[in-house]
Every structure is written in C-alpha cells, then in structure tokens.
Amino acid sequence: MEQLMEQEGDNMDLAGDGILPQQHGPAGDGEETDPTQYYENRLKMLDSLRSAGVEPYPHKFEVAISIPDYVAKYSSLGAGEHLLTVTESLAGRVMSKRVSSSKLFFYDLYGDGVKVQVMAGASCSEVAETEFYKCHSVVKRGDIVGIIGYPGRISRGELSIFARNLILLSPCLHMLPNQITGSCTAVAGKTTRAKVGADCWVPGIGRNTEAYVLKDQETRYRQRYLDLMVNHQVRHIFRTRSRVISFIRRFLDERNFLEVETPMMNLISGGASAKPFVTHHNELNMDLYMRIAPELYLKQLVVGGLDRVYEIGKQFRNEGIDLTHNPEFTTCEFYMAYTDYNDLMELTETILSSMVMELTGSTKIKYHANGADNPPIEIDFTPPYRRIDMMQELKSIAGLDIPLDLSSDEANKYLAATCEKYGIKCSPPQTTARLLDKVSFMSPGHQPLLELLVKTWLV
Secondary structure: OHHHHHHHHHHHHHHHOOOOOOOOOOOOOOOOOOHHHHHHHHHHHHHHHHHOOOOOOOOOOOOOOOHHHHHHHOOOOOOOOEOOOOOEEEEEEEEEEEEEEOOEEEEEEEEOOEEEEEEEEHHHOOOOHHHHHHHHHOOOOOOEEEEEEEEEEOOOOOEEEEEEEEEEEEOOOOOOOOOOOOOOHHHOOOOOHHHOOOOOOOOOOOOOHHHOOOOOHHHHHHOHHHHHHHOOOHHHHHHHHHHHHHHHHHHHHOOOOEEOOOOOEEOOOOOOOOOOOEEEEOOOOEEEEEOOOOHHHHHHHHHOOOOEEEEEEEEEOOOOOEOOEOOEEEEEEEEEOOOOHHHHHHHHHHHHHHHHHHHHOOOEEEEOOOOOOOOOEEEEOOOOOEEEOHHHHHHHHHOOOOOOOOOOHHHHHHHHHHHHHOOOOOOOOOOHHHHHHHHHHEOOOOOEOOOOHHHEEEO
C-alpha cells in the first residue's frame, strides 16, 4: 500500500509540473467560488462540524517539533526511505491542497516560512476509511492543521510527513490570494549570500517582489497578517529588523553602556525640532506631549554620573508621511562622556560595518533606493568613511554662500529662500537645522547632492 501511495505521489508531482493532468474533486479548494460565497460556505461548514460534535477550534494540540526543525532533522533521508517506527507531530498552515483521489490527499504545510509536504492516504490513516474523505474534504487553503505521522521521502525525493491523523486546528474563513509554488527551506537559519535559496530573501540582497503572491502595496501594509501569510519573503525582513535591534543592544552593552527607559509623555516638547502629538492626562487634568526625542532625559542621566547610556524606543512626531518618514518610529540614542564627535564617528563606523557583516556576511549590500520596482544600488559599509566639511562642500558643489553664523536670522532666511527658489519642500517648523538638512541632501536639480552619504561624514 505504501508503494501505491508513492506511485500516486509521483503522479501528483508530475501533475504539478504539468506533465500529467491533476485530478480535482469536490474536496478541492473551491477557488472558483465567489469570495463572499466562499465565506458563507465556510461558516456553514463550522456549523455542520459543531452539529456533528466536532469542535473546529480545539483547545490544545501537542506540537513535538517545528516544521523548520523537522526539515533539518530528516533532511538526510534518502529517496523512498520511510521511518515507520518514528512518530512526529507538527502543525502549520495549509498553503496548497492537491486531491489525487478520495483516498489520497497532498498538502503543502508552512511554518516559520518553511514548507513540508503532507501525504495523507487512507491506507495509513488512523481514521476509519468511511470517514477519511469527510475528514479531509473540510480542509482548505489557509487552514491551520495538526499532523501526526511518520517521516519519509517519496521516491522522487521530496521530504514529507505521512499522516496517520490530521486535526483541524483553526479554519481560515476567507479565500486566500492564489499561491505561487515555492519554498524558503533553502535558507532556513542562514544569512549569507552564499546560502541564498531560489525565491528567498536574506539581508543584503535586492528583494524579488515578482515572487510575491500579494503585490498590492496598500493591501499588504494594511493587512500585514495576510502579507506575512502568503509572501514568505516578508517574514525574513521582520526577523532582520529584530536582529538589527538585538545587535545594537549587544554592541553597546559590550562597551559598558547602560540601557534605560525615559518618559514617553512630557510637560515640554524638547530634544529636537519637530511638531509633537498632544495628549491629555485625565487624573492630573493637564495636556502632555508625546516625546519627539529622549535627548533631554538621557543628558540628565549623564549629568547624574551615568557616563554611558542609551535608549532604544519609540518617538512621535506629528509631521508628514512619506516612504522614509512615519509619525511613529524607533530610534537608538546614546550618550558617552569624555568623547567628541570624532570618537562618535569612529564608533558609528564600527557599529554599522560590524552589523552589516554579521547580518549578510559582507560589508556590501543591495538597496532599493528608487523603490522595489527599480534595480537596487550597491552600498559599501567598509570603514573608514569619507569626511568632508558641509559648508565648504555646499559652496563648491552648489554655489551656496551660507552665512557662517547658523544661529542668525540671516542664515535662516538665506536657507528658506534657497529652498523656495529651487522648489525644495521643508515642512514646518522651518528651523535652520531642518532647512540646512534639506538643502544638503538635494541639489538644485533635485538629485542627491552629497552622494554616498553612507560612507561620508559631514563635519
């Protein structure tokens, strides 16, 4: 019977390759159904399960191994090899369902961005043969299921778990976007370019948005859960962000910095030039400002004798939104006594180059500076970075004769006039610092003025 399942499995693989016609039965995913009708049908299915005494959202399923660990543990199995005496239980989301017959089903089960095939045949199931078809007919794409079975590979080489029992854990009530065949198993736990899998993303390389199932940016950002569910590359971006924060924290801790937390709500809006959000404290009956920077409190700690402090946390600035600015964002701000800006430049060079090296295995990365639809540019984080004088560079490249006393009204008016002359937008408050920042990054032709700022210090 196992050989029969293997043969059927091979036929399913061939069907997936378009070599043999794939069989579709009433237990298929119903992708031809209208989304509204699909949702109504799923609700009726829940009612029918409960009427039959089956809870569609069971309280507990014991997961013995994760899908990535399962793939790693049994990757050495040879084609056609089965471990009949081994029992594993794992859980994940069904992203593909293929029906070979009423007695044989195949699923692509995803967990933590990694895929494993589930081969469910009536011959090895603990469910009675009369109930086998009913059990699998209710499973659709997007459902979370638990699998109890034994590991093995089909004769064509794909690692699978041969299901003795399948338990519906959480039905997906809405129809998912069409799935693209592929997996990210090749990069599970890996980070460097040398370990890049076919359709997978790792830090330091350009993203292949063509591999995304869900491409509409508005939908992706407003429904992040759906984005993560069907676009498997995205979870690696989330993980990379977490690793960046962990690296910065570890880097500073190793240099005797003390991490602190300072108030999010303040009586005054200080530490930066930005428009704050205002909230109201009911108990104290007073308006407070959401912080725009932790600077003032961190400096007070240095004054108090904590020579090296830092904070990683949220800032809130009630200003514009664009591709690189959000009113709510995370910063790392640190202070270090008995150093000057030269020491801080060297420290920043070290932290950036070391972080990029740890994440990617190189100090060079690909970055979509002009959007994911355009080719990425290469940025080299190898220190030392070029150091230039900002005022002299602006004068030599752009011909701007900015008054040297930047605290004067004359300097503010000159920069404001420059921005207006060349159509450079600067949202309020138009402080000298903000105006100078805008002018420094944009030339009169609206092209980057000081190129490769990643490797340039402005002093």
